[in-house]
Amino acid sequence: xxxxxxxxxxxxxxxxxxxxxxxxxxxxxxxxxxxxxxxxxxxxxxxxxxxxxxxxxxxxxxxxxxxxxxxxxxxxxxxxxxxxxxxxxxxxxxxxxxxxxxxxxxxxxxxxxxxxxxxxxxxxxxxxxxxxxxxxxxxxxxxxxxxxxxxxxxxxxxxxxxxxxxxxxxxxxxxxxxxxxxxxxxxxxxxxxxxxxxxxxxxxxxxxxxxxxxxxxxxxxxxxxxxxxxxxxxxxxxxxxxxxxxxxxxxxxxxxxxxxxxxxxxxxxxxxxxxxxxxxxxxxxxxxxxxxxxxxxxxxxxxxxxxxxxxxxxxxxxxxxxxxxxxxxxxxxxxxxxxxxxxxxxxxxxxxxxxxx
Numbered sequence: 001x002x003x004x005x006x007x008x009x010x011x012x013x014x015x016x017x018x019x020x021x022x023x024x025x026x027x028x029x030x031x032x033x034x035x036x037x038x039x040x041x042x043x044x045x046x047x048x049x050x051x052x053x054x055x056x057x058x059x060x061x062x063x064x065x066x067x068x069x070x071x072x073x074x075x076x077x078x079x080x081x082x083x084x085x086x087x088x089x090x091x092x093x094x095x096x097x098x099x100x101x102x103x104x105x106x107x108x109x110x111x112x113x114x115x116x117x118x119x120x121x122x123x124x125x126x127x128x129x130x131x132x133x134x135x136x137x138x139x140x141x142x143x144x145x146x147x148x149x150x151x152x153x154x155x156x157x158x159x160x161x162x163x164x165x166x167x168x169x170x171x172x173x174x175x176x177x178x179x180x181x182x183x184x185x186x187x188x189x190x191x192x193x194x195x196x197x198x199x200x201x202x203x204x205x206x207x208x209x210x211x212x213x214x215x216x217x218x219x220x221x222x223x224x225x226x227x228x229x230x231x232x233x234x235x236x237x238x239x240x241x242x243x244x245x246x247x248x249x250x251x252x253x254x255x256x257x258x259x260x261x262x263x264x265x266x267x268x269x270x271x272x273x274x275x276x277x278x279x280x281x282x283x284x285x286x287x288x289x290x291x292x293x294x295x296x297x298x299x300x301x302x303x304x305x306x307x308x309x310x311x312x313x314x315x316x317x318x319x320x321x322x323x324x325x326x327x328x329x330x331x332x333x334x335x336x337x338x339x340x341x342x343x344x345x346x347x348x349x350x351x352x353x354x355x356x357x
Contacts, residue, residue, distance in 0.1 A: 043309025054321030139164030252301020
């Protein structure tokens with residue numbers, strides 16, 4: 001079954017992790033043997049061949065470069081201008097993948113429908129199909145000023161989350177509190193004017209409220225789980241889930257272990273010891289469905305290779321292609337064939353057709 005994954009940091013991995021995503025996952029792991037500069041070295045689960053193997057034909061792919069103040073304990077770049085430069089390097093990688101026929105950018109409804117037609121054509125091998133990507137900016141710090149949002153829109157940026165981790169120029173993010181900054185409020189208004197998609201992922205509770213009060217357009221939570229299951233600010237509260245449902249949003253379930261089980265200690269806990277499997281993701285789906293009364297607001301936003309690998313993913317997922325296992329697991333939980341199709345791609349497609357129609 002076709003899968004749409006609404007959150008993959010592919011260019012960040014290519015540029016900053018120095019990963020050749022045209023290679024297999026196993027070749028990438030082998031190349032990283034002995035490296036210790038990143039905690040997930042040798043443990044990656046994503047690559048373009050694995051996306052094709054898993055019938056993951058469309059992704060939301062990020063640009064990500066965080067600015068940090070001199071006294072920050074969170075890693076990042078020393079100026080917005082440097083951060084902008086990093087996002088442009090990431091954009092250049094996506095464009096190189098397009099030139100090679102590995103990927104294709106999707107920016108409007110006509111392109112979306114044409115791409116779906118290609119991926120639904122079983123007479124053509126997936127090995128020859130380009131992976132479609134919708135470009136999203138995770139954290140807006142790299143936008144030097146609002147004119148850069150328009151520059152980004154011109155090269156195909158279609159979604160943006162104002163916040164990431166820690167303090168932000170436009171909005172504080174994960175680990176923080178407080179609402180949108182003055183610049184953040186202007187950013188959200190301009191996103192509305194451009195008919196961009198607002199990603200509420202990583203916003204603080206106050207920022208979530210501010211953004212949805214200002215923004216009248218299409219909203220999603222690209223990679224989010226439930227706070228009632230793992231009590232941490234990074235997760236969505238039941239009230240936030242209700243608001244997102246009322247706005248017609250879709251919530252992409254994320255596969256980072258610390259968002260699947262409570263009290264995870266990175267570098268100490270293991271998925272095996274903590275019993276982290278794909279069933280934990282379905283627990284989050286169940287919770288959202290109970291609030292919604294249907295399965296129309298859950299989907300996949302895996303965040304796989306988002307600064308973590310097999311040391312922090314479900315034990316029954318060797319590579320991203322194993323997302324296909326969700327089909328059988330959801331059926332065992334009582335999800336109908338239509339529900340499963342909606343989780344795999346239908347809910348994201350309905351959202352995009354409305355947003356771009």
